[in-house]
Amino acid sequence: MSIISKQERLVAINPTRSCAPIGAMLSTFGVHGALTINHGSQGCATYPRHQMARHFREPIEVATSSLTEKTTVYGGKENLLAAIKNVYERFKPTMITICSTCLSETIGDDVPAIIEEFQKHYPDVAIPILSVRTPSYIGTHITGFDNFLTEVANQLPIRQPKKKDAPTNGKVNLIPGWVNPGDIRELRAMLAEMDVEATLITDFSETLDGGYYHPRPRFPRGGTTVEELRDSSNAMATIALQQNIGGTAAGVYKRRHNVPAHVLPMPVGLANTDTFIETLTAITGKPMPISLELERARLLDAIVDTHMFNTGKRAAVYGDPDMVYGLVRLLAEMGIQPAFALTAHDSKKWAEDMLALANEIGVEVEIMYRSDLHELHKRIRAAPVDIVLGHSKGKFISDAEEVPLVRVGFPIEDRVGYHRRTIVGYRGAISLVDEITNAILSNKMVVSSTVMERTMMGPTSIPLEIEELSPRVAAAG
Ligand code: SF4
Known part of the structure; x- marks a missing residue:
């Protein structure tokens, strides 16, 4: 029977989460020419910048209001006003996102009021300036990303009362959520195959995975434009591909602009990708093209071809809630038992959704929310798994x-x-099936096409040539 557990310890040991502003920063990179000001100490900008630069291997430009001891006591208003002015005059961005931090939230700076004051003093600065609340003590990078999208949906789209059957701009608003540039490119390729036009909210596929250009452009190429975001209130529908990131924004589009909302599971694996394609068909009336049918068939073939290596194996999955949800379904499709599914996100709803999924697909999984890698390690020690899926922190x-x-x-x-790779869509699932299977095979010895479990080999049964080929196995023996 599947169970839900929530870690009650107040200190996280080896957390799987990042801090909240990083989510808003990442999504801001998906708006062409937009810049983030982090309203906090310099470290609150440096830590996310380093983390993003190490993952995306791109320069990450984020401004900071650079709060100090003095501003912590007297308030950071003057620093933030100066930061907005400097960033605008120096870079002429198309939009500014101001992320709060643990520090500015704790001292109680009223960022929307500071923005209002700035706009009163500088009426010529006609760009959107968004205030996104991102104190890390009330959430994770997921919360920061989701709050940014909600702010975009509230502030940017043109407000015009629309009748139910008013003409649309013929596009679908697509909110990919926290994915990689490679995932966004795959989603765009699927939309192109379906002949569906979309406004991506937002699109960091080029801005965070760009080419080498000389001279370097003022802003990275790509990204959704502010004009496209303004026009997003005229879309046919909004699709949020992650429940925890973008679901609220999709609701805002529905409530304020009468744009139908579809909040779907992240399209990881066969069934979840089918749901995405079926939703596109339901919205646009366009059927699945033969090219996607062929990819789907190839995925099925990959699952069938590898089932003998995977069936009955046990896996542990950790990371962002929607990705974990998608991976658990894919693992079950491959015949692998997802023994542990863990997220740092504090969402009982996610845990309940996971439980419903486990019951639907017939797997027994411990669903761990608001948890950390220390807990996961303890579980794996007590009940070993064959494979672990997650980010680098689980190494x-x-x-x-x-x-x-x-x-x-x-x-x-x-x-x-890894930021260039994709795990979404049929193609993403095929590469995951290959990688997961190869990882499982890497923990075994292949002798004359016969796969033999490492644990089944006694010390005297390891032939010399195998020992030479695989020192780790020899050591284990
Ligand atoms: S103080 Fe808060 S916002 Fe700043 S880096 Fe630390 S967790 Fe992030």
């Missing part, structure tokens, strides 16, 4: 338990290129 579990780690999610900082 120490993988090393200590000699279990392969399939890297997915954010941050991947001990490998390169």
Whole structure:
């Protein structure tokens, strides 16, 4: 029977989460020419910048209001006013996002009032300036990202009372959520195959995975424009591809602009991708093209081809809630038992959704929310798994338990290129099936096409040539 557990310890040990402003910063990178000002101490900008730079391997430009001891006592208004003025005059951005931090929230700075004061003094600055609340003590990077999208949906789209059957702009608003540039490119490719036009809210596929250009453009190429975001109130529908990131914004589009909302599971795996395609068809009337049908068939074939290696294996998955949800379904589709599913996000609803999923697909999983890698490691020690899926922070579990780690999610900082890969859609699922299976195979010895479990080999049964080929296995024996 599946169970839900919530970690009650107040201190996180080896957390899987990042701090809240980083979510708003990431999504701001998806708006062409937009810049973030982090209203806090310099470290609150430096930490997310380093983490993003190590994952995306791109320069990460984020401004800071640079609060100090003095401003912590007397308030950071003057610093923030100066920061907005400097950023505007120096960079002429198309939009500014101001993220609060633990510090500015604790001292109680009223950021919307400071923005109002700035706009009163500088009426010529006609760009949107958004205030996003991102104190890390009330959420994670997921909360920061979601709050940013809600602010975009509230502030940017043109407000015009629309009748139910008024003409639309013929586009779908697509909110990908926390994914990689490679995932966004895959989603765009699927939309192109379906002949569906979309406004991505937002699109950091080029801005955070750009090319080398000389001279370097003032802002990275790509990103959704502010004009496109303003026009998003005229869309046919909004699709949020993550429940925890963008679901609220999709609701705002429905409530304020009469744009129908579809909040779907992240399209990881066969069934979730089917749901995405079926939703696109329901909205636009356009059927699944043959090219996607062929990809779907290839995914099924990949699952069938690998079932003998995967069936009955046990996995542990951790990371962002929607990604974990998608991966658990994919693992079940592959015949793998998802033994542990963990997120740092404090969402009972996620845990209940996971429980419903586990019951639907018939797997027994411990669903751990508001939890950390210390807890996961304890569980894995007590009940070993064959494979771990998650970001780089789980490497120490993988090393200590000699279990392969399939890297997915954010941050991947001990490998390169993962931001360019995709895990969404049929193609993303195929590469995951391959990678997961290969990781499971890497923990075995292949002798004359016969796969033999490492644990089944006694010390005297290891032939010399195998010992030479695989020193780790020899040591284990
Ligand atoms: S103080 Fe808060 S906002 Fe700043 S880096 Fe730390 S967790 Fe993030």
